[in-house]
Amino acid sequence: MNRRTFLRNVSVASSALPIVSPALAAMSSPAKKLGVALVGLGRYAEYMAYQMKECQYCEFRGLVTGTPSKAESWSKEYNIPEKNRYNYQNFDQIKDNPDVDIVYVILPNAMHKEFTIRAAKAKKHVIVEKPMALNPAECVEMMNACRENGVQLAVGYRLHFEPYNLEMKRLGQEKVFGPVRIVETSLGYFSGQAGEWRLNKKLAGGGPLMNLGVYCIQAGRYITGEDPMAVTAQFGPVLRKALFSEVEESITWQMQFPSGAICTSTTTCAAGIDRLYASAEKGHFELSPAISYGPFKGRSTNGEMDFPQINQQAAQMDAISKLLLDNQPIPDHIGGLEGWKDMKVIEAVYKAARTQTKVSITY
Amino acid sequence: MNRRTFLRNVSVASSALPIVSPALAAMSSPAKKLGVALVGLGRYAEYMAYQMKECQYCEFRGLVTGTPSKAESWSKEYNIPEKNRYNYQNFDQIKDNPDVDIVYVILPNAMHKEFTIRAAKAKKHVIVEKPMALNPAECVEMMNACRENGVQLAVGYRLHFEPYNLEMKRLGQEKVFGPVRIVETSLGYFSGQAGEWRLNKKLAGGGPLMNLGVYCIQAGRYITGEDPMAVTAQFGPVLRKALFSEVEESITWQMQFPSGAICTSTTTCAAGIDRLYASAEKGHFELSPAISYGPFKGRSTNGEMDFPQINQQAAQMDAISKLLLDNQPIPDHIGGLEGWKDMKVIEAVYKAARTQTKVSITY
Numbered sequence: 001m002n003r004r005t006f007l008r009n010v011s012v013a014s015s016a017l018p019i020v021s022p023a024l025a026a027m028s029s030p031a032k033k034l035g036v037a038l039v040g041l042g043r044y045a046e047y048m049a050y051q052m053k054e055c056q057y058c059e060f061r062g063l064v065t066g067t068p069s070k071a072e073s074w075s076k077e078y079n080i081p082e083k084n085r086y087n088y089q090n091f092d093q094i095k096d097n098p099d100v101d102i103v104y105v106i107l108p109n110a111m112h113k114e115f116t117i118r119a120a121k122a123k124k125h126v127i128v129e130k131p132m133a134l135n136p137a138e139c140v141e142m143m144n145a146c147r148e149n150g151v152q153l154a155v156g157y158r159l160h161f162e163p164y165n166l167e168m169k170r171l172g173q174e175k176v177f178g179p180v181r182i183v184e185t186s187l188g189y190f191s192g193q194a195g196e197w198r199l200n201k202k203l204a205g206g207g208p209l210m211n212l213g214v215y216c217i218q219a220g221r222y223i224t225g226e227d228p229m230a231v232t233a234q235f236g237p238v239l240r241k242a243l244f245s246e247v248e249e250s251i252t253w254q255m256q257f258p259s260g261a262i263c264t265s266t267t268t269c270a271a272g273i274d275r276l277y278a279s280a281e282k283g284h285f286e287l288s289p290a291i292s293y294g295p296f297k298g299r300s301t302n303g304e305m306d307f308p309q310i311n312q313q314a315a316q317m318d319a320i321s322k323l324l325l326d327n328q329p330i331p332d333h334i335g336g337l338e339g340w341k342d343m344k345v346i347e348a349v350y351k352a353a354r355t356q357t358k359v360s361i362t363y
Numbered sequence: 364m365n366r367r368t369f370l371r372n373v374s375v376a377s378s379a380l381p382i383v384s385p386a387l388a389a390m391s392s393p394a395k396k397l398g399v400a401l402v403g404l405g406r407y408a409e410y411m412a413y414q415m416k417e418c419q420y421c422e423f424r425g426l427v428t429g430t431p432s433k434a435e436s437w438s439k440e441y442n443i444p445e446k447n448r449y450n451y452q453n454f455d456q457i458k459d460n461p462d463v464d465i466v467y468v469i470l471p472n473a474m475h476k477e478f479t480i481r482a483a484k485a486k487k488h489v490i491v492e493k494p495m496a497l498n499p500a501e502c503v504e505m506m507n508a509c510r511e512n513g514v515q516l517a518v519g520y521r522l523h524f525e526p527y528n529l530e531m532k533r534l535g536q537e538k539v540f541g542p543v544r545i546v547e548t549s550l551g552y553f554s555g556q557a558g559e560w561r562l563n564k565k566l567a568g569g570g571p572l573m574n575l576g577v578y579c580i581q582a583g584r585y586i587t588g589e590d591p592m593a594v595t596a597q598f599g600p601v602l603r604k605a606l607f608s609e610v611e612e613s614i615t616w617q618m619q620f621p622s623g624a625i626c627t628s629t630t631t632c633a634a635g636i637d638r639l640y641a642s643a644e645k646g647h648f649e650l651s652p653a654i655s656y657g658p659f660k661g662r663s664t665n666g667e668m669d670f671p672q673i674n675q676q677a678a679q680m681d682a683i684s685k686l687l688l689d690n691q692p693i694p695d696h697i698g699g700l701e702g703w704k705d706m707k708v709i710e711a712v713y714k715a716a717r718t719q720t721k722v723s724i725t726y
Contacts, residue, residue: 181602181613181634184547190644232597234721237623239544250544252617252627260600264615264627271544271642279634281553286651358597358719 034321037062037084037100037124039091039115040107041070044129048106049078051313057321062100064091064115091115095122101324102127104156108203109210113138116153120145125324127317129156131214132339134205135347139340146336154320154330155339157218161315163307164287164296165219168276172223177283177301180261185219185276187212187291188250188268192243199243207247209346213267215291217345220255220263222333223278227341228255228263230360233353239270253349397684400425400447400463400487402454402478403470404433407492411469412441414676420684425463427454427478454478458485464687465490467519471566472573476501479516480508488687490680492519494577495702497568498710502703509699517683517693518702520581524678526670527650527659528582531639535586540646540664543624548582548639550575550654551613551631555606562606570610572709576630578654580708583618583626585696586641590704591618591626593723596716602633616712 036058038045052060062084065071071085084099094100103119105112105128112133119126126146132139132155146153159165172180188208197203204210221227236250243249250268257263266273276290283301290296293312298305323330332338344361352359399421401408415423425447428434434448447462457463466482468475468491475496482489489509495502495518509516522528535543551571560566567573584590599613606612613631620626629636639653646664653659656675661668686693695701707724715722 182549182551182629182631182636184549184629184636184638186545186547188545188642232595232719234595234617236625237619239623250625252625254597254615256600260602260633262599262613262615262629264629266545266547266625266627268545270623271644272647273545273547273640273642275547275640277636277638279551279636281634284635288649356595356719356721 032325034058034101034324035061035099036102036104036317037064037086037094039064039103039105039119040111041065041067041074042106045104045106048104048313048317049074051311052317054311054314055318055321057318057325058102062086062094062097064088064094064103092118092122094119094124100124102321105129106156108197108200109134109205110203113142116142117145120149120151120153123149123151125152125154127154127156127320128339130339130342131205131210131346132336132343136340136343139336139343143336143340152324152330153336154334155336156316157334157338158312158316159215159218159291160222160334161310161319162294162296162312163310164294164298164305165222165276165290167298167305167307168219168278168285168287169222169225171285171300172278172280173225175280177285178281179259180224180278180280182279183220183223183261183263183277184265185216185263185290186266186268186273187215188266188271188273190271191269192240192249194243199247201246204247206346206350207244207249207251208267208269209248209251209253209349212291213251213253213265213349214342214346216263216265216267217255217342217349219276219291220257220265221341223276224257224259224261224263226257226259226261227363228345228361229258230256230358231345231348231352232358233349234356235353236266236268236270244269248353251349251353253352255345395688397421397464397687398424398462399465399467399680400427400449400457402427402466402468402482403474404428404430404437405469408469411467411676411680412437414674415680417674417677418681418684420681420688421465425449425457425460427451427457427466455481455485457482457487463487465684468492469519471560471563472497472568473566476505479505483508483512483514483516486512486514488515488517490517490519490683491702493702493705494568494573494709495699495706499703499706502699502706506699506703515687515693516699517697518699519679520697520701521675521679522578522581522654523585523697524673524682525657525659525675526673527657527661527668528585528639528653530661530668530670531582531641531648531650532585532588534648534663535641535643536588538643540648541644542622543587543641543643545642546583546586546624546626546640547628548579548626548653549629549631549636550578551629551634551636553634554632555603555612557606562610564609567610569709569713570607570612570614571630571632572611572614572616572712575654576614576616576628576712577705577709579626579628579630580618580705582639582654583620583628584704586639587620587622587624587626589620589622589624590726591708591724592621593619593721594708594711594715595721596712597719598716599629599631599633607632611716614712614716616715618708
C-alpha cells in the first residue's frame, strides 16, 4: 500500500476522521480556528504546544498552571494574552472567555476527573490525556458531566491519527491476513526519577501500566476490533525499590478476546521496548518502533510499509477540531467510552496481578 | 560485528565448539568420519539426512525404522547397506556394528527415553531430538544410562551452532547493552493434522510447548545465561476442538530469572510467529525470523546484524562429532543437563497453566 492508497483508505480506517497533513491543509484555508487552552504545563504539554503550531483548525490560546513563572515564560513564547491565563483556583472563569473552545487536560492522572468536569461546567469541549482517569467510575462521572453540559469529550489517543497504526488496525480489522490470532505489544522506557508524580500512587493511580501500558491495551483492541473479555497479569520484579515503592516498575499481562485472539504485553520503567506485532492465520504485520513518536517502521507478510511520518499531535488536534467545527460527534473510538473501556481493562489487569487469578471483564 | 569478528568470537560464545562452515571445512580433510544412525524416519530425520551431506566429521550410515518400505527407499537414496538397517525390535544388535558411532533419536517424544537407553546400552553415543523426553525424571534415567555405559549424550539444540542466535547469546550474557531486563520470544506455525503424533498426548507429552516452546525457553535461558526460578502460564483458546482435544493449541507463559529479567512467550499451532527480542538497560537486540531454519534477520541498537546463513544441522552434527573424535566432553549447554532443565521448566509451565498459580522451580 503506497501513500496514495493510504490517503484514499484512511477515512475508512479512522471512521471518517479527516487526517490533516500540513501539506494538504495548506491547500485550503479554514475561516475559523478553535482556541485551545492547555491545563497543566508539564513535558507533554510543552510538546503539544510546539506541535500545534502546525495545526490548521485550532491554535493554542490559553493556559492553566499553578506556577506563575511558567505562565510568564509560556505566554511570551506563545503570545498568550494575560486574560487567557488561569491558575487552578480561578480556572472556572474560563467559562466567560470566548477565545477558548477546547480545554486540553494534561495534568497528573488524579486531576483528570476534576478538571474535565470543571471544564465541562464552563461549557468547553474537553480533550483529556490518557489514561482517562484513575478508574472506570471516574470516567463515567466525566462522561456524564460533558453530556449534561452539552460539550464533547475526547481522549488524547494520538495513534488513531497515525498512518502506521491505522494500517495495523486496517490489516487486523479487515482480516487482510485472515483472523488475528496473536498480538504482542510492549512499551517501556528506562525511566523513574525521585519526586516524579508518575511514581506517586495517589497522583498517578499506578505505574507504567497507566502511562504506557494503556497504549498496548489500545493496540490489542484496535487490531482485533474487540474488547478483551478476560485478563491475567503478573507484576515484574522491583529492581529500584526506593523509586518504585508505590507503583509497579514492570508488569506483564495477557488479554483474551471473544474471537479467540490473545494479546500479550509488557510495560516497564526498567528498559526500553516499543513494538507491536500481530499474527493472523495467513500472515503477520508489525511495527517497531510502534508507539513512540516515531519515526515508525512497519512490515507485513507483503513487505515493508511506506507511509508518511506525520506530526501526530497536530493531526489529532486538527481532526478533533474539524469535527467540532462541523458539529459532528466525536466518534466512540477516541471518546469517553473508549477511555472508560481501557480503564476497565487496566483495573482488571491490576486485580489479576494482585490476586494472581484470571479476571473477567464485563462492559 | 562483521563476519570476520564473528568467526573470531564464535568459539568463545559457543564454549569452544567449532562451527564448521562448508567453506572452511573444505580446507581441511579429516581422516575419519563418525557414522550416524538415524532412529525414526519422519520429516525432521529426512531434513537431517539431507543436510548432513555437507558434514565433514560424520556421515549418515545407518537407519532404524518400523516401516520396511522406508528402509528400502532411504537406503537407495543414501546408499545404506542392508547390514546397517534396523527395525525397532532388532535395534539392539547395532551394538555389534562398527559402522555406527552415534545414534540420533528423532522419534516421537514418548520414545526418546527408551531408544536413548537402548542406544547407550549398545555403547553408542546418543543425540536426542528436543524436547529431551516427556518429563525430568526420564531425562535423569537417560543421563544415567549414558554415564553408566560410558557414552556421551547431546540434545539436538541446533541453535547453539547458529551465528545469529550465538550473537544474541553474546549480547545478552556479555551485557553489551547492560543487564537484560526483558526477553520476548515466541514460536508458532499454523499446523495440526488429524492423526499426527504431535496431537497425541501419550506420544507427544504435550502440544506446541513441547515441540516449539522449548526453543523459547532455551532462548530466554541463553540470552540471560540464567535458569528461571518461577513461571506463570495461561492456556490459550482452543479454536479447533477436534484436533486439539488432547494437547494445547496455544499457550502463553512468563519466566522470572534470578537477576530480575523476565521472559514472555507464546507458542501456538493457530498462527505463524517466530521472533526473539531482548531489551537491556541500554539497548535492545532482536531476531525475526529467529528460530526457524532462516534466513535469519537481526538487528540491535547498533544496527543490522550480518552473519552467514549456515546449514544448522550440518554445523550441529560436525561440532558434536568433532568433540567425540577428539575425546572431548559434550558441554553442558547442549548436553543432558540442559535438556533436563528445559523439561523442568516445561513441567512447571504446564503446572502453572493448569493450576493458575505461580510455580517455583528448583534444580
